[in-house]
Amino acid sequence: MAQATFSVRMDDRLKKDFDSLCSDFGMSMSTAITVFAKAVVRERKIPFEISAPDPFYSEKNQEYLMKSLAAYKNGNLTQHELIEVEDE
Numbered sequence: 001m002a003q004a005t006f007s008v009r010m011d012d013r014l015k016k017d018f019d020s021l022c023s024d025f026g027m028s029m030s031t032a033i034t035v036f037a038k039a040v041v042r043e044r045k046i047p048f049e050i051s052a053p054d055p056f057y058s059e060k061n062q063e064y065l066m067k068s069l070a071a072y073k074n075g076n077l078t079q080h081e082l083i084e085v086e087d088e
Contacts, residue, residue: 006033024052 022032039047
């Protein structure tokens with residue numbers, strides 16, 4: 001199948017945010033637009049919602065949690081005093 005170029009103008013911040021979100025989905029912006037166009041043509045409507053995974057499970061957060069767990073296991077945590085407050 002022959003390929004064609006599709007050019008879109010958008011705000012720079014939107015482009016950066018869209019690129020980042022597409023990366024979270026594991027695809028390029030070009031792939032995301034192609035998926036969208038195929039679904040729109042097939043369904044003859046905007047047929048679906050794509051959402052990003054829960055940020056809790058992001059690679060960056062998982063690394064942070066693993067470092068915190070390692071610190072806990074090695075006893076390298078800061079202890080804080082618990083201050084109890086009575087409800088009024």
